[in-house]
Amino acid sequence: MMNNYYQTQESVQEYIRLAKDVNGRSLIEKLSNVLPLNSKILEIGSGPGLDWRILNESYQITGSDNSDQFLKHLKAENPTGEFLDLDAKTLKTNQKFDGIYSNKVLHHLKDDALSESINRQHAILNSKGIICHSFWKGEGSEIFKGLFVNYHTKVALEQLFRPHFEILLLETYKEFEEGDSFLLIGKKK
Template sequence: MKHTAADLHAITATTLSHYNAVAESFREGTRDHDVSQNIDALLRHIQGQAPLHILDFGCGPGRDLRTFTAMGHVAVGLDGSEAFARMARQDSGCEVWQQDFLELDLPAERFDGIFANAVLFHVPVQELPRVLQQLHTTLKPGGVLFSSNPRGENQEGWNGQRFGAYHDLEAWRTLLTQAGFVELEHYYRPAGLPREQQPWLASVWRKPA
């Protein structure tokens, strides 16, 4: 079923309202999450010298902005949540853009890499081709996109007050390929567990030079 403009507005407004309401508990609950495997997966594929310009897409409260900055890179955050954007600016000292994922305004060929950790699954499937194309455009030629999403069987819908779309590898691969990306690698998380205990699908993609 196709989402109407009113549907999309409700999806965005309800999901962001939820995150604004739980921002402080979300920050505390995710402060110590180890995503070093994901950060390493992005950085090792970028062909360039530090400082790299990284867009932390869906930066949340700013945990990973601090990590990229400590590694010597220039990180810019983007989040739809007003509370997260404020936290991220205060905690990281980085530039942070508050933008609705369905109404992005991104500069062309600005970034060496995009870190989209646990975020793109909030974009309704029908809007993903457009959003992925916008991410493709804001990468420099040869730039790299990392994404990690909770995997599923290509269904979408509400989980409490948050909207999500849950892709399997083949569907995700099709979407990214159609947006002009070339696959570099994929893996499941957490590492070292049986597949049924690995709910996250991580993948890395290049924009051709």
């Protein structure tokens, strides 16, 4: 997969600057309706760490990313935080979690890699564990700034997640334009 944009120091610094006001507080509020405070949660693709900081207010949070540059940034900014070098597809960890969160990360996976990720998420969640992920709404895929971007419909997301998760919430929201994104919250079957 081409994803140099998230790997070089220059582009990572650019992304951190551009994304400084984009965070998932409203998504995390919805998550907190179903995942008790203080639960142990894994964030996939913590990137600049904006959502990590919000999650850290209420949960025992472990951050992660597959980019060395973002991991370096996350550790420097949050010296007491725990951060793992994890790929969203394989999630190679022996730890177990009560919840798994990502905000605009899993759209970088092709459908078969997303299926593998969903299997691994199921495996590393405790019984009745909760997932909370956002996606871009649409069809097909494209390469944007050298990054693979996969778009999803409601039906496609249901088909991917339903075998392993009871879908508690699947609704559109506005990231930049009305209805351009989906929030999915599910419970481990």
